[in-house]
Amino acid sequence: xxxxxxxxxxxxxxxxxGVIVVTFVVAHVVPGDPAATWAGxxxxxxxxxxxxxxxxxxxxxxxxxxxxLGGIAAGNLGTxxxxxxxxxxxxxxxxxATLELVITALLLAITFGVPLGLAxxxxxGRPADQVIRAGSILAASMxxxxxxxxxxxxxxxxxxxxxxxxxxxxxxLFTHPLLKRTGSPVIDALIAGNWPMLGSSLTHLILxxxxxxxxxxxxxxxxxxxxxxxTIGDMHILNARALGFGERQIFSRFAMKQAWIPxxxxxxxxxGYSLVNTFLVESTFDWPGLGSYAAASTTTLDxxxxxxxxxxxxxxxxxxxxxxxxxxxxxxxxxxxx
Amino acid sequence: xxxxxxxxGRPTDTARLAISDLKISLGHREVVxxxxxxxxxxxxxxxLAGESGSGKSLTTLAILGLAHTIGASVSGSIMLxxxxxxxxxxxxxxxxxxxxxxxxxxxxxxxFSPVHRVGTVMTMxxxxxxxxxxxxxxxxxxxxRQVMLSPDLMRRYPSQLSGGQLQRxxxxxxxxxxxxxxxxxxxxxxxxxxVQAEVLDLLRDLRDCDGxxxxxxxxxxxxxxxxxxxxxxxxQGMIVEQGQTSRVLSAPASPYTAELLESVPKxxxxx
Amino acid sequence: xxxxxxxxxxxxxxxxxxxxxxxxANPLLLVGGGLxxxxxxxxxxxxxxxxxxxxxxxxxxxxxxxxxPSAAHLFGADQVGRDILSRVIYGTRVSxxxxxxxxxIACAIGVPLGVVAGYLGGWLDxxxxxxxxxxxxxxxxxxxxxLAAVLPASLTSVTIAIAAAWWPWYTRLxxxxxxxxxxxxxxxxxxVLGVSRFRIIFRHILPNSITPxxxxxxxxxxxxxxxxxxxxxxGLGAQDPVPDxxxxxxxxxxxxxxxxxxxxxxxxxxLLTAFAFNLLGDGLRDxxxxxxxxx
Numbered sequence: 001x002x003x004x005x006x007x008x009x010x011x012x013x014x015x016x017x018g019v020i021v022v023t024f025v026v027a028h029v030v031p032g033d034p035a036a037t038w039a040g041x042x043x044x045x046x047x048x049x050x051x052x053x054x055x056x057x058x059x060x061x062x063x064x065x066x067x068x069l070g071g072i073a074a075g076n077l078g079t080x081x082x083x084x085x086x087x088x089x090x091x092x093x094x095x096x097a098t099l100e101l102v103i104t105a106l107l108l109a110i111t112f113g114v115p116l117g118l119a120x121x122x123x124x125g126r127p128a129d130q131v132i133r134a135g136s137i138l139a140a141s142m143x144x145x146x147x148x149x150x151x152x153x154x155x156x157x158x159x160x161x162x163x164x165x166x167x168x169x170x171x172x173l174f175t176h177p178l179l180k181r182t183g184s185p186v187i188d189a190l191i192a193g194n195w196p197m198l199g200s201s202l203t204h205l206i207l208x209x210x211x212x213x214x215x216x217x218x219x220x221x222x223x224x225x226x227x228x229x230x231t232i233g234d235m236h237i238l239n240a241r242a243l244g245f246g247e248r249q250i251f252s253r254f255a256m257k258q259a260w261i262p263x264x265x266x267x268x269x270x271x272g273y274s275l276v277n278t279f280l281v282e283s284t285f286d287w288p289g290l291g292s293y294a295a296a297s298t299t300t301l302d303x304x305x306x307x308x309x310x311x312x313x314x315x316x317x318x319x320x321x322x323x324x325x326x327x328x329x330x331x332x333x334x335x336x337x338x
Numbered sequence: 339x340x341x342x343x344x345x346x347g348r349p350t351d352t353a354r355l356a357i358s359d360l361k362i363s364l365g366h367r368e369v370v371x372x373x374x375x376x377x378x379x380x381x382x383x384x385x386l387a388g389e390s391g392s393g394k395s396l397t398t399l400a401i402l403g404l405a406h407t408i409g410a411s412v413s414g415s416i417m418l419x420x421x422x423x424x425x426x427x428x429x430x431x432x433x434x435x436x437x438x439x440x441x442x443x444x445x446x447x448x449x450f451s452p453v454h455r456v457g458t459v460m461t462m463x464x465x466x467x468x469x470x471x472x473x474x475x476x477x478x479x480x481x482x483r484q485v486m487l488s489p490d491l492m493r494r495y496p497s498q499l500s501g502g503q504l505q506r507x508x509x510x511x512x513x514x515x516x517x518x519x520x521x522x523x524x525x526x527x528x529x530x531x532x533v534q535a536e537v538l539d540l541l542r543d544l545r546d547c548d549g550x551x552x553x554x555x556x557x558x559x560x561x562x563x564x565x566x567x568x569x570x571x572x573x574q575g576m577i578v579e580q581g582q583t584s585r586v587l588s589a590p591a592s593p594y595t596a597e598l599l600e601s602v603p604k605x606x607x608x609x
Numbered sequence: 610x611x612x613x614x615x616x617x618x619x620x621x622x623x624x625x626x627x628x629x630x631x632x633x634a635n636p637l638l639l640v641g642g643g644l645x646x647x648x649x650x651x652x653x654x655x656x657x658x659x660x661x662x663x664x665x666x667x668x669x670x671x672x673x674x675x676x677x678p679s680a681a682h683l684f685g686a687d688q689v690g691r692d693i694l695s696r697v698i699y700g701t702r703v704s705x706x707x708x709x710x711x712x713x714i715a716c717a718i719g720v721p722l723g724v725v726a727g728y729l730g731g732w733l734d735x736x737x738x739x740x741x742x743x744x745x746x747x748x749x750x751x752x753x754x755x756l757a758a759v760l761p762a763s764l765t766s767v768t769i770a771i772a773a774a775w776w777p778w779y780t781r782l783x784x785x786x787x788x789x790x791x792x793x794x795x796x797x798x799x800x801v802l803g804v805s806r807f808r809i810i811f812r813h814i815l816p817n818s819i820t821p822x823x824x825x826x827x828x829x830x831x832x833x834x835x836x837x838x839x840x841x842x843x844g845l846g847a848q849d850p851v852p853d854x855x856x857x858x859x860x861x862x863x864x865x866x867x868x869x870x871x872x873x874x875x876x877x878x879x880l881l882t883a884f885a886f887n888l889l890g891d892g893l894r895d896x897x898x899x900x901x902x903x904x
Binding site for chain 2: 261332
Binding site for chain 3: 294321
């Protein structure tokens, strides 16, 4: 097992190195002039040339790449051209909100997707199955940015049951100030026992989480259905039936345990997918996370910021896949032995 | 050698498993299996011999009440100790499956869930049928010893055990559950000859020491000859002949049985 | 990418009767196919179906700005007075076409690389697969987004960006298939007989390796449409006055929520189109993958 983990980690490091190179190359295909953006709209030509030298943009690309790599090793992702703050600190400020959103969404997706998939697999071809399948495909066809707007329209604007935007009611900051410790209002409020804040941040979490969870839930339901139906024809299922187990046990304990392997791989993929989906959703909900930061960076062509966010998300994705690989090996011994 | 009932056809009240007028149909097709009479007594091994496709495995499924899982429908009578099984409620059938009628199948390597330790499956089955947690662990370990396997092997995954070992674990399960009837569907066909011999010995022990009734399904007449007390020969869903093994195989009444015997390879006698 | 590559690698060549039986027994396929056909018809006959075809272009109607849905404008009018229904109808010519081009490019890059890697093996295989792995380390939308962000905003850029993010999936898929085909007895026989590698690739490896694509590509159309509209929503793709649904949704955001029709209808179009193609793709997969006939 240890050998397996060690191998996987070294592979992940190699991939991350490749990711950094690719991201760097992509970001430097930029046709615009980052030095001009940095110097501002009223800068003179001389100032722009100075800026270019200051930002190190006049050096040949390979040199810039090496210096960038060195910077990363030291924990420096460059300075945002737009905010003039270190990109790393911008990301650190914004990341917790996005992670709170994505992780909650994935948990919700699993909580709903797995039972629905199982229910679907137990009665294949019947009406319940067709409805769940159609629903899953519908969820997978939903444009996230549109769903965010529509849910806002229905639940906030028209029905007035849920808040439209923000992580919590701003007014509460005065009556029940929140101490920022982890960056996630829900966790911070829980730790501090700040119940009004907890309630507010939870209700504010509902709409964004539902939007981000829809696609993963649909995909997980479909995958569980496919995997369970696949396994259900296996001999060991016949044996389990011959032992007297009821259908519910057959599906949930025998068929499902094997299904967790591809499902967990899918969850890793969905983690990456959902992280990027937040780019499309956060602005709508005024959610102060990476998504809003990324959306703003693309508008202002803030190269270091775009680079930084892309790197962060890609590396988080690689790490998520690594974690899942290890979990899979723990469930299925055959994977360790490969 | 068991002193079970005499040749076919004579109904007896001591039969543990009694099948009469069993008809199995697949989908909308006509009857695929039709068994007028087949009995299994206390402490005897009855062979069900025939070629592939003769309906032997379907019969096993029907006895377990699992015919519906492949879309087959069953009519007729299957009695376990005088209790009618066909038409029984699913809940009652689940209590009988595994606990009173156990089954082992041809491919031991696929018999167990690959992601569960074999011991886990054993204790799960025991607890499902009512044992307490510690009792289940004890009975499982005891059963393992009875089939000549170390209880340590219970911690292994199926991929870490050999075919012979897995088949013995499957038998151990039946023993642990204290099943009265064991349906063995080609249990040795996938095993080496030496390993096969061990499994056959085990089945004999179960008959003699535990009084288990075994229905031994096989296409291999040589094995049937060696193991079974009585044998029923099946062809295209019907039993063409049944009786004491020695009689059937030395003086077959049915031409089909004679044909089957012809195809068994005979080793030239030495000296 | 809607589906992870884990799912479809078991596609097999269909037999005639499976096709015939399957077509009738598969409601997903029927509904999906029907919807796709409908979309195709709308796209082809757009000039005839749209009440105000000119509105799909640069027309401006100052006097009907932001009109709610009415008899004159079934889907309402947008911020420069254009008929949203007409623009949505013309939008059917935009998204599916982009998807088609993207997938063709992705296949054109991914298939040769996959075949070469799978069949020739060795260091070439290692090299190609390592590069592919690095590309696959990015969530698809992220790479496309990064690329689209640095290229000048246009539909062409979006097409290139998505294709660049999509090809690695196909390379990996094809490579696995090609490797297994390469190991088959009849291929080894050809090699022994001295048949040129070129011929082996074209006559044996290639035709047998692309079967997973028959299932995967239709499944991906929906995903590409969603990705393309997302990029246009961010302002990285289509520019005004192109009647791209993602762009229309983005433009309508500023007038949301009072003038809801600017956002609701274009988004609904994206949803229905993606849904149609996903149903079709799923139905096709059920049909072509013999282990999945569960309806």
